Amino acid sequence: MASETTNSGQGNKGNGRIIAYVLIxxxxxxxxxxxxxxxxxxxxxxxMDQFIISPLFGGTDVHWYTVTNATVWFGLAVAAIAxxxxxxxxxxxxxPSRGQSMAELAYGFVRKMxxxxxxxxxxxxxxxxxxxxxxxxxxxxxxxxPGSFTTTSHIAVTAILAFAVFFTVTILGFVKNGAGFLSLFxxxxxxxxxxxxxxxxxxxxxxxxxxxxSIRLAGNVMAGHAVLKVFAGFAGALGAASVAPIIGIIAxxxxxxxxxxxxxxxxxxxxxxxxxxxxxxxx
Amino acid sequence: xxxEETTVHNGLESAAEVAIGADHGAVVDHAADAPGMxxxxxxxxxxxxxxxxxxxxxxxxxxxxxxxxxxxxxxxxRQGTITNDLAAAEDLKRQAEAAEDAYAKALADARTEAHxxxxxxxxxxQADLAEATARANAEIAAQSAESAARIxxxxxxxxxxxxxxxxxxxxxxxxxxxxxxxxxxxxxxxAVAERMxx
Numbered sequence: 001m002a003s004e005t006t007n008s009g010q011g012n013k014g015n016g017r018i019i020a021y022v023l024i025x026x027x028x029x030x031x032x033x034x035x036x037x038x039x040x041x042x043x044x045x046x047x048m049d050q051f052i053i054s055p056l057f058g059g060t061d062v063h064w065y066t067v068t069n070a071t072v073w074f075g076l077a078v079a080a081i082a083x084x085x086x087x088x089x090x091x092x093x094x095x096p097s098r099g100q101s102m103a104e105l106a107y108g109f110v111r112k113m114x115x116x117x118x119x120x121x122x123x124x125x126x127x128x129x130x131x132x133x134x135x136x137x138x139x140x141x142x143x144x145x146p147g148s149f150t151t152t153s154h155i156a157v158t159a160i161l162a163f164a165v166f167f168t169v170t171i172l173g174f175v176k177n178g179a180g181f182l183s184l185f186x187x188x189x190x191x192x193x194x195x196x197x198x199x200x201x202x203x204x205x206x207x208x209x210x211x212x213x214s215i216r217l218a219g220n221v222m223a224g225h226a227v228l229k230v231f232a233g234f235a236g237a238l239g240a241a242s243v244a245p246i247i248g249i250i251a252x253x254x255x256x257x258x259x260x261x262x263x264x265x266x267x268x269x270x271x272x273x274x275x276x277x278x279x280x281x282x283x
Numbered sequence: 284x285x286x287e288e289t290t291v292h293n294g295l296e297s298a299a300e301v302a303i304g305a306d307h308g309a310v311v312d313h314a315a316d317a318p319g320m321x322x323x324x325x326x327x328x329x330x331x332x333x334x335x336x337x338x339x340x341x342x343x344x345x346x347x348x349x350x351x352x353x354x355x356x357x358x359x360x361r362q363g364t365i366t367n368d369l370a371a372a373e374d375l376k377r378q379a380e381a382a383e384d385a386y387a388k389a390l391a392d393a394r395t396e397a398h399x400x401x402x403x404x405x406x407x408x409q410a411d412l413a414e415a416t417a418r419a420n421a422e423i424a425a426q427s428a429e430s431a432a433r434i435x436x437x438x439x440x441x442x443x444x445x446x447x448x449x450x451x452x453x454x455x456x457x458x459x460x461x462x463x464x465x466x467x468x469x470x471x472x473x474a475v476a477e478r479m480x481x
Contacts, residue, residue, distance in 0.1 A: 048319060048320055048321060049321075051320070051321040051322055052321040053321060053327040053330065062326060062330050063329075063330065064330050064332075064333045065330075065333065066330055068330060068334075070327075070330070070334060071334045074335065074337070074338040075338075077338060077342075078338055078341045078342055078345070081342055081346075082345050085345065085346060085349075085350035085354075086345060086349050086350055086353075089353050089354055089357065092353060092356070092357050093357070094357070094360055094361050096357070100357070103350070103354060104354055104357070104358065107350075107351070107354045107358075108358075126351075127343065127346050127347045127351055128343070130346055130351070131339060131342045131343045131346055132339075134342060134346070135338065135339060135342055151331075153322070154321075154322050154331055155322045155323070156322070156328040156331040156332060157332075157335050160331075160332055160336070222322065
C-alpha cells in the first residue's frame with residue numbers, strides 16, 4: 001500500500017515536470033517571436049496590437065469558423081484545464097500527489113464558495129460555475145505568457161460569459177420561484193413609499209449586472225496588458241535607461257498575476273451571488 | 284445601440300491614444316484595417332463567440348464526465364478512509380481494553396487458584412508431617428520402652444551376679460581368715476544379702 005502511493009506520486013511528479021518544461025518552452029518561443037515581431041525602432045508603441053484577432057493559416061477574413069490566434073489560446077486553456085483536472089488526478093490517490101492536490105484545492109475552493117454564497121441547493125450548478133472559474137483563471141494566466149493572446153481581454157468573450165450567467169440566473173429564478181422572483185425587486189424591508197422607487201433602482205441595477213460583470217473582467221485584463229506593452233515600448237526605446245521601465249514591467253507583471261486570479265475569483269463569486277438571488281429572491 | 288457603441292468606441296480610442304501618447308500616424312495606420320480597439324471589431328465577434336462556446340462546452344464535458352466524478356470519488360474515499368480508520372482505531376482500542384480486562388481477570392483467577400493450590404499443598408504437607416511425627420513418636424516410645432525393659436533385665440542380671448560374686452568373695456575371705464564359725468555358707472549368704480539391701 002505504501003509503496004504504491006509513493007510510486008504514483010513519483011510518476012505524477014515526473015509528469016508535472018514535463019508539463020512545466022513544455023510550458024516554459026512554449027513561453028520562450030512565443031517570447032522570442034513576440035520580441036522579433038514588434039519594435040523595429042523608435043517610440044512606436046502599439047499597445048492594442050496584442051489584442052488583434054488574425055487568422056492563423058493565412059488570409060485576412062475572419063469568418064465565424066476561422067481558426068485564429070484566439071482559437072489557439074482557447075484550445076490551450078482547454079488543454080491546461082484537462083492537464084490539471086484529468087492528468088493531475090489520474091492517480092486517484094487517497095494521499096494526493098502535487099497535481100492532484102491542486103485539482104482538489106480548486107474543486108474544494110469553488111465548491112465551498114458556491115455552498116457558502118448561494119447555499120446547498122445551488123450545488124447542482126457547481127459544474128457550470130467551476131467551468132467558468134477554470135476557464136477565466138486559465139485564460140488569464142495563459143494570457144500572462146509573454147507574446148500570448150489573452151482571450152478574456154475581449155469584451156465579446158466576457159460578455160458571452162456574463163450574459164450566459166445573466167440569462168441562466170433569470171430563467172432559473174422564474175422557473176424556481178414563478179412570479180415570486182419579482183419580489184427580488186420589491187424591497188419589503190423598506191418603507192412602503194420608497195418601495196416603488198427602490199424597485200426601479202433594483203431593476204436598473206439588475207439589468208446593469210451583465211454589463212459590469214463582463215466589462216470588469218475584460219477591462220482589468222486589457223488595461224494590464226496594454227500598460228505592460230506601453231512599458232515594453234519604453235524599454236525598447238530608452239536604451240540604457242530602459243532599466244526603469246523594465247522594473248516597472250516586473251512590478252506590473254506581479255500585479256497582473258494577482259489581478260488574473262482575483263478577477264477569476266470575482267467573476268465566480270458574483271455568479272454565485274446572482275445564483276443566490278435566483279434561488280432565494282426574498283430579501 | 285449602434286450609435287452608443289460607436290460613441291463608446293471613439294471615446295475609448297481617443298482615451299487610449301491620449302494615455303499612450305503614441306505618434307498619431309501609427310495609430311491611424313492600424314486604424315485603417317482594424318479599429319483602435321480590436322475588442323470593438325464587431326467582425327470578429329461571431330468567430331470568438333463560436334470558439335468560446337466550443338471551449339466552454341469542452342471544459343464542461345471534461346469536468347462533468349471525468350474530472351468532477353473522479354475528484355468527488357477520491358474525496359469521498361478519503362473521507363471514508365478517515366472514518367473507517369477512526370472506527371477501526373476505536374474498535375482496536377475497545378479490543379485492547381477487553382484484552383486488558385481479560386488479562387487482569389485471568390491474572391486474578393490464576394492468583395486465586397495458585398493460592399488455593401498452595402493452601403492445599405500446605406495442608407497436605409502439614410497432615411503428612413503430623414502423621415510422620417506421630418509415627419516417629421510412637422516408634423521412639425516403643426523403642427525406649429523396649430530399651431528400658433532391657434536395661435532393667437540387664438540390671439537385675441548384674442545384681443544377681445554381684446550378689447554371687449560378693450558371696451563367693453566373702454566365703455573366700457572367711458576361709459582365708461580361718462575362723463570356723465564363720466565359714467557357714469548360710470550365714471555368709473544372709474550377711475551378704477543383709478549388706479546388699481543397705
